[in-house]
Structure formats: structure tokens, C-alpha cells
Amino acid sequence: MRRDRWTAIAWLGVLAFCVGLRVHLGSNGSSELVAQLPYMAVSIGTPFVIVYGTIRHRPPHRAGWFVLAAAQVFYAIADGVSVADEWLSGEFLEPTPADLLYFTYYLLISAAVLVFIRRRTPGWDLPSGIDALVVAISAGLLSWIYILEPLTADSELPLNAKLTQSAYPVLDLMLLILAVRLVMGQGTRGAVLYLLLSSLTLMLGVDTAYLATSIADGTSVTVVYLDAVWMVSLGLLGSAALHPAIRHFDQRSDTALPDASPARLGVLSIAVLMAPGVQLIQWLRGDPVSVPLISGACAVMFLLVLARMSGLVSAQRKAAVTDGLTGLRTRRYFSEVLAVECRRAARTGHGVGLLMIDVDHFKRINDGYGHPAGDRVLREVAHRLNAGNRAGSVVARYGGEEFVVLAPHTGPEELFALAERLRSEVGGLPVDLGGDLLAVTVSVGAATLSRPQPDALLNAADEALYAAKAAGRNRSVLAAPQHLAGKVA
Incomplete structure (x- = not known):
């Protein structure tokens, strides 16, 4: 050092x-x-x-x-x-x-x-690319008005000299785009x-x-x-x-970097305001105003800013329904989807299945290997749940080490088979903690009801999960409609 x-x-x-x-x-x-x-x-x-x-x-x-x-x-x-x-x-x-x-x-x-x-x-x-393009258009406008246009208008310079000298600001602009893209x-x-x-x-x-x-x-x-x-x-x-x-x-x-940090917004604001600022300076100096060029630059930057705002809104919506650690849906999103699906089931009479999944002995993992290792286990469990899930189901992180899977149009036998598949998917291979291989298992509580109410379905799955833990963990339990443990594996 x-x-x-x-x-x-x-x-x-x-x-x-x-x-x-x-x-x-x-x-x-x-x-x-x-x-x-x-x-x-x-x-x-x-x-x-x-x-x-x-x-x-x-x-x-x-x-x-x-x-x-x-x-x-x-x-x-x-x-x-x-x-x-x-x-x-x-x-x-x-x-x-x-x-x-x-x-x-x-x-x-x-x-x-x-x-x-x-x-x-x-x-x-894409967001950083759009930001770099906004800055590049603003810089390109300045380069054209104050450097390239005077060079190309100089009748005393031979064509080769004009092309050579004009190439430098173009190459500088190319490097500027990459530099802005690097930092943003x-x-x-x-x-x-x-x-x-x-x-x-x-x-x-x-x-x-x-x-x-x-x-x-x-x-x-x-x-x-x-x-x-x-x-x-x-x-x-x-x-x-x-x-x-x-x-x-x-x-x-x-x-991830803050997508709308004050510094980033400040740079973009200066870049967007550069075009009308140049137009004002030309007008105050009595120079010919490049109206078509400046208007075109303003229009392009306006469209880019609209695209950028659309991306920000989309990112915020995604962040609101996505768990930051595992990438699964959030508990809030799951609760909203569960309520909608229960109302739909009440109209049509189809069944709704719910799995409540808990990582076995998770506190021991945190205490023995540290919280970063615990986070790694949660991410890997989430990945395996997604990999083993069936199409049309919603996987969410319900809280801590607990996950839920909402499976519409699912009967008891099919739901239990899904629970067993997910349990096997998680416990099939150990989790690599950066050199240490750790066997990780889950307990699964399953419940399916026709014409369900959200609270009733959650309570049934929760009681089935409790039964799975009480029976020794690393197993699936399917609740009966009366919230009794009906089937154990």
C-alpha cells in the first residue's frame, strides 16, 4: 500500500x-x-x-x-x-x-x-443511454453552431482541411456520449x-x-x-x-444508482435548456438564428425526455410491486391480486389454491453464517420457487423467510403436487454460500377453496404450514376445507 x-x-x-x-x-x-x-x-x-x-x-x-x-x-x-x-x-x-x-x-x-x-x-x-443522448444532442448543437458551421463556411480553407478540422469535434462528441454514458x-x-x-x-x-x-x-x-x-x-x-x-x-x-438523483436531473435540465439559451444569445447578438436546427433539437430532446419520464414511471411501478432482495412480488401486490382472484372465483365458482412456504431453521442460518448468507439463501430459494412454479401462478415474498404462491383454477390434488414439486426444487441441491454448501429445506402449507375469502384462505394455508412444522418440517400439508390437516407428505 x-x-x-x-x-x-x-x-x-x-x-x-x-x-x-x-x-x-x-x-x-x-x-x-x-x-x-x-x-x-x-x-x-x-x-x-x-x-x-x-x-x-x-x-x-x-x-x-x-x-x-x-x-x-x-x-x-x-x-x-x-x-x-x-x-x-x-x-x-x-x-x-x-x-x-x-x-x-x-x-x-x-x-x-x-x-x-x-x-x-x-x-x-436504456435510461442511461437516453440521458447520454440528451446531453450529446445539446453538445452537438453547440458544436455545430460555434465550431462546425464557422469551419465549413470558411471559403479560404480547402475541402480536405475543412473535413479534417470538422472531424475533431465530431470525434469529441462521440467520446462525450460514451463518457456521459459511463458516469450515468x-x-x-x-x-x-x-x-x-x-x-x-x-x-x-x-x-x-x-x-x-x-x-x-x-x-x-x-x-x-x-x-x-x-x-x-x-x-x-x-x-x-x-x-x-x-x-x-x-x-x-x-x-442500483438513484434513477432520478438531483445531480442527474440537474445535468439533464442544463442540457435541455441549452437549445433555447443558444437561440436567445443569437437573437441578442443580432446573429442569424438557426431556427430549424434549434427547433429540431428541442423537439428531439422533448421526445427523449418524455421517453425518460415514461421509463421513470414504469420503474417506480415495478419497484412498488417487486421485492428488492429476491425480485419476487411484494406482499402488498400479492394481497391485491388475492382479493381480485377471490372475487373472480366467487362469480365463476372455480377454486383458488394458496401455498404458504417457510424456510426451515432460517434463524440458525443467520446466526451461524451471518445475515449476508441469509440473504443469499432467500435469493436462491426465490429463484428455485420461480423455476418450479407453474404458469399463471404468482410467487411473492410474504415477509422475512416466508413466501406465498397463489395458484388460480387449482384443485386439491393438483395443488398438493405443486407444493411437493416446489419443496423438492428447493431442497434438491445445497446452496453455495461462497465455499460452504448448506442444505436448505422448506415447509409448505397448502389450502384450496371454492368461492374463497382472502382471510379464510390465508388462515387455512397458515394452519397447514403450522402443521407441517409441527410434524417435523421439510414436508407439505394440505388443509381440509375446515382448516384441518388433511394430507401430509
């Missing part, structure tokens, strides 16, 4: 020295080649630092970090070619060899971020994520500032302080790889 701390401090010390030296040499009239040496030292050193951190900390999945290191290799080579071009002649036509290397860097770093996203959030995370998706929070995000944010910001300065001056501009920010961005990237937390960076978080 001490070695890791001193390595990180040494890297930050080298970074601070090189940044200070770059500013000093660039401000005192030194030759451009000499002034660029500190910058090149950081640029060349960053991929080596990333590789060192990856090998040192050995994260379970290293592909993303090695791709990131490869991206920085291309970035360093592109920087070297660019410096050499300016020092020797500066006569390369666009796209220059450096431009082609920078484009490769963009593709590789985007691939690395995409690997991180896929590792941290397996499957499709699920996954562990912590220093590595924030260092990586800060690096990408600085990189995108200084790229935008460089292009904006070039457009304002009408020439390609190299600014000392922009180089300093680029260096800090590279330094943060190296610091992320040196942090021991990269071992857990690509792990999915056990708890």
Missing part, C-alpha cells in the same frame, strides 16, 4: 514539474522544440504508467486498460509527429500523418471506454471513475477551446496554457491506472 502511494505521488510530482517547466519555457521565448520537451515527456510517459498500474494491480479484466494504453501510444506518436512537422517545415497537407494518428487514438480510447461500460453494465441500460450508468463509484471522467472532460474541453481559438484567430494556434491542460488530462489518466481501486472499477454495483 505504501509503495502504491509513493508511486502515485512520484507521478504527480513529475507531472507538476513538467507542467511548470512547459509554462516557463513557453513564456520566456525558448524555441518551440525545447518548450515542447516537457509536454512530450508526459505524453510518452502516460501509456507506460497505465501499463505499469494495470500489471501492478491486476484488475480481473484488463482489456480496457490495455486498449487505453494503446490509445495513448498513438496519441504520443501523433504528438511527436506534430512537433516534428512544425519544427521541420509545417508543410504537411491536411489530413497530416499526425491527424491520422489522432483519429486512431480517438477510436481506441472510445473502444476502451466502451469496454468499461459493457463490463460495468452488462446488457442494455451502473457500476462502482470511486476515485478511478472520477479521475477517468476528469481526464476525459479536460481533454474534450481543451480540444474545444483549441478549435474555438483557431476559428477566432483564423489560424492554427498553439497556446502554452492549453498544452498545460492537456498535460493535466494525461496525468489524471495515469493516476486512474495507478490507483488500487482499478481492481474493482469494472464491477457492477450491488445497488
